[in-house]
Amino acid sequence: MCGINGILHLQSQRKVDERILVKMRDSLEHRGPDYQGVFLDNNIGFGHRRLSILDVSAAGHQPFLSENGRYSMVYNGEIYNYKEFYPELKSNGFDIRTTSDTEVLMKLFQIHGLKMLNRLNGMFAFAIWDKLEKKLTLVRDRMGVKPLYYSFYNESFYFASEQKALFTAGVPLKMAQDGLEEYIFNRFVAGENTLYQNIKKVLPGHIMTIQESGKTTTEKWWNLKKEIQNQPEIKNPVEWFRETFDDSVKMRMISDVPVGVLLSGGLDSSSVLASLHQQKYKDIQTFNMGFKEKEHNESHLAKMMAEKFNYGFHTMQLEDENLYDKLISSTYFQDEPIMHLSEPHLFAVSQMAKPSVKVLLSGEGADELMGGYVRYKALKYPSLLNSIATFGNIDLFAKKPRYEKLSRYAQISKKSELVIYNGSNIYPNDIAETFGINNAPTNEYRKKIYKEAKSLYPQNLRRQALYFDQHTYLCSLLDRNDRCTMGASIECREPFLDPRLVVGLGSLDDKWLFSGKKWKFILKKAMEERLPDEILNFRKVGLSAPWGDYITKSHAFKEELESFSKSDIFQMPYFENINIQKLILNLQKGDARMTPYIMPLFMMHIWTKTYATKF
Numbered sequence: 001m002c003g004i005n006g007i008l009h010l011q012s013q014r015k016v017d018e019r020i021l022v023k024m025r026d027s028l029e030h031r032g033p034d035y036q037g038v039f040l041d042n043n044i045g046f047g048h049r050r051l052s053i054l055d056v057s058a059a060g061h062q063p064f065l066s067e068n069g070r071y072s073m074v075y076n077g078e079i080y081n082y083k084e085f086y087p088e089l090k091s092n093g094f095d096i097r098t099t100s101d102t103e104v105l106m107k108l109f110q111i112h113g114l115k116m117l118n119r120l121n122g123m124f125a126f127a128i129w130d131k132l133e134k135k136l137t138l139v140r141d142r143m144g145v146k147p148l149y150y151s152f153y154n155e156s157f158y159f160a161s162e163q164k165a166l167f168t169a170g171v172p173l174k175m176a177q178d179g180l181e182e183y184i185f186n187r188f189v190a191g192e193n194t195l196y197q198n199i200k201k202v203l204p205g206h207i208m209t210i211q212e213s214g215k216t217t218t219e220k221w222w223n224l225k226k227e228i229q230n231q232p233e234i235k236n237p238v239e240w241f242r243e244t245f246d247d248s249v250k251m252r253m254i255s256d257v258p259v260g261v262l263l264s265g266g267l268d269s270s271s272v273l274a275s276l277h278q279q280k281y282k283d284i285q286t287f288n289m290g291f292k293e294k295e296h297n298e299s300h301l302a303k304m305m306a307e308k309f310n311y312g313f314h315t316m317q318l319e320d321e322n323l324y325d326k327l328i329s330s331t332y333f334q335d336e337p338i339m340h341l342s343e344p345h346l347f348a349v350s351q352m353a354k355p356s357v358k359v360l361l362s363g364e365g366a367d368e369l370m371g372g373y374v375r376y377k378a379l380k381y382p383s384l385l386n387s388i389a390t391f392g393n394i395d396l397f398a399k400k401p402r403y404e405k406l407s408r409y410a411q412i413s414k415k416s417e418l419v420i421y422n423g424s425n426i427y428p429n430d431i432a433e434t435f436g437i438n439n440a441p442t443n444e445y446r447k448k449i450y451k452e453a454k455s456l457y458p459q460n461l462r463r464q465a466l467y468f469d470q471h472t473y474l475c476s477l478l479d480r481n482d483r484c485t486m487g488a489s490i491e492c493r494e495p496f497l498d499p500r501l502v503v504g505l506g507s508l509d510d511k512w513l514f515s516g517k518k519w520k521f522i523l524k525k526a527m528e529e530r531l532p533d534e535i536l537n538f539r540k541v542g543l544s545a546p547w548g549d550y551i552t553k554s555h556a557f558k559e560e561l562e563s564f565s566k567s568d569i570f571q572m573p574y575f576e577n578i579n580i581q582k583l584i585l586n587l588q589k590g591d592a593r594m595t596p597y598i599m600p601l602f603m604m605h606i607w608t609k610t611y612a613t614k615f
Contacts, residue, residue, distance in 0.1 A: 191445025
């Protein structure tokens with residue numbers, strides 16, 4: 001696990017400045033504190049910061065060069081099934097000189113080129129320079145677990161694991177208007193665009209090729225819709241799921257350093273722990289974030305699970321000054337205003353885990369694959385939403401936050417928008433009324449994914465929403481996980497996102513997902529003999545936090561709230577009609593409905609004040 005960066009000057013006679021390359025690389029030191037490497041060849045340069053997980057010796061250092069000198073590579077990630085390729089590599093005349101997956105990746109590329117990608121089970125972002133053809137190739141894993149950003153600037157191509165490395169190289173930090181619109185309406189920017197002008201992402205499951213002339217091509221190497229359509233029928237889904245999930249967990253335990261578990265106490269992370277116990281793994285350490293507010297706390301369940309399996313348990317709470325400090329740090333590591341609002345907590349838990357482990361397993365992805373969010377339930381009977389919209393203004397809805405949100409959501413009439421805004425906290429009507437912003441974002445990428453989802457699951461809004469989230473919301477969660485854990489120099493692995501599970505679950509009948517009171521039916525069936533009823537039936541909490549209370553009642557946030565009420569962001573043309581004093585006053589009076597309106601603006605204020613000024 002690492003941080004990677006590079007520069008390709010599109011004028012072949014212009015040499016890469018090593019000082020700029022090294023500054024870019026070292027802005028990513030948190031991603032790889034164990035070693036730093038550099039590769040330079042006239043107009044191309046790579047930088048690499050290493051977090052040693054597999055083959056911690058010098059043999060695994062990067063940039064990694066092919067023995068014939070033709071290819072140079074920087075790579076971030078893990079290929080979990082890399083040892084499967086040893087016989088094939090040896091039969092092709094290659095000696096295996098390390099025990100690292102980096103060497104396997106390079107040698108597979110030498111034999112098969114990019115045709116090898118579909119055979120890899122892993123998470124990865126890598127760049128390969130072909131000295132003979134003068135061609136740079138960038139690749140990103142199927143689900144986008146590992147980040148990869150790029151920019152064309154000043155007749156040069158820059159890429160890196162995080163945007164901060166691009167800013168360090170001199171790419172200007174400028175906010176994009178359409179990015180800002182998506183942040184307000186949809187919580188994050190989906191697809192290849194970012195919050196910034198002239199900075200893009202390589203899309204998950206995509207390859208990008210840049211010729212020295214500047215000619216660029218992009219192609220999709222993994223297409224989830226086609227994979228689901230080509231999936232053979234699964235005869236015994238519960239047995240298939242249990243076996244595949246256990247194998248996925250086992251693969252993600254491949255490591256030459258200690259591995260722990262992010263244990264919330266919910267169904268997903270408890271299932272990971274139960275699988276480890278079933279496979280007789282010993283001496284596992286678990287790490288948990290607790291909350292003093294009972295409705296947000298699952299740590300008693302996490303402790304029960306760890307003790308049941310005789311695993312180590314570590315927990316903490318994050319409050320006041322400590323929370324404020326972690327908010328500032330996680331904003332820096334995120335490179336954008338934080339939007340899930342759990343970033344400070346995840347970063348703090350990762351820091352707590354760092355002295356004990358270098359790798360953490362997470363339960364991320366289960367909700368988007370199997371229907372774990374309560375917001376999907378609104379899509380079961382879309383016609384019911386019309387009735388709710390009619391009665392939405394009566395007090396019955398106003399006093400219960402979940403119903404109040406549902407009544408606002410029900411104002412959306414188009415089916416496509418019910419899917420596109422399903423993951424939002426506030427909706428176009430709310431934004432028009434409260435912020436005076438009437439123009440919704442173009443959302444081209446979201447519309448494209450919705451179209452794919454609709455053709456794969458016609459007339460099935462719930463399945464459309466899952467497919468949609470797998471390409472949008474889940475990507476933002478994975479980015480959060482990567483930034484928060486790597487901010488503490490820890491690698492995060494997600495067993496639910498094994499491609500066999502992602503594709504197989506996408507091919508199953510609705511009943512395997514949406515049966516039972518709380519859905520995720522197949523997971524509960526597969527785990528019912530491994531997990532106690534308290535876990536199987538507990539009300540889903542997730543890593544949620546009472547931010548409305550934090551910013552109005554915590555001493556550490558008192559000055560910040562005052563500063564926020566006069567923030568420069570409200571001078572921006574986009575936010576000039578927002579009466580922020582009124583919103584804050586309502587929140588201070590105890591109106592919790594203000595929280596989803598205030599938090600994105602508050603986090604934008606924090607980002608403007610603490611991050612944007614660094615570059």
